Amino acid sequence: MFQPLDPLLHSELRLAIMSLLISADEAEFPYIKEQTGATAGNLSVQIDKLTTAGYIEVEKTFKGRRPCTLCRLTPQGRQAFEQYVEALRSYLEVK
Amino acid sequence: MFQPLDPLLHSELRLAIMSLLISADEAEFPYIKEQTGATAGNLSVQIDKLTTAGYIEVEKTFKGRRPCTLCRLTPQGRQAFEQYVEALRSYLEVK
DNA sequence: ATAAATAAGTTTACAATATAAACCAAATTA
């Protein structure tokens, strides 16, 4: 009947992060922060969770002299997102 | 950019309850329990929250001698659900 | 008749989660 919803994706902020990365493929921490309106702390924690799950990967580079945290989706992340959307359908579609 | 997701609806079990009531218009506690696979306790709590929010209303009747808890959607509930689905789009649609 | 089992929930205690405040380090600006 109802397909289970991946708890890692069923979170407003994490879903927003994933959504950004689905279209952008690559995004910097401050950009994600701005687009989602999240606090840096919250964002940092949620990025960690997505990273631990293998849904995104984080590359710490530099932009000139300033540190630059780059996030991008992994193939698993993309698949998990697609599955999540598919699962959501079972809740949203009128039977 | 991203529309906020009503925290009351952004919960797997509560969303499932609402989803059932959208199509069924009226459902008994045990039926919802069976369809969602939730424990009675959890279901009771979540039904309470939806009731407090005015999203559903609960009528306690009898079926023969046994108590019978009937749930149905309120107009506000229906509207909230529709708005939630609309908000979700901002996360799911590829930009 | 009465004991055991089932039905229909509710209460409550605990676990998991989310979030912002506090903190840290480096770089820039005054």
Add this chain to the structure above:
DNA sequence: TAATTTGGTTTATATTGTAAACTTATTTAT
């Protein structure tokens, strides 16, 4: 060189979700 800004991380707290324990009434079995 002191203050401010940038770019985060850690951590303490508040919120939320969940199942176990409990309650009350009803069948069913003995």
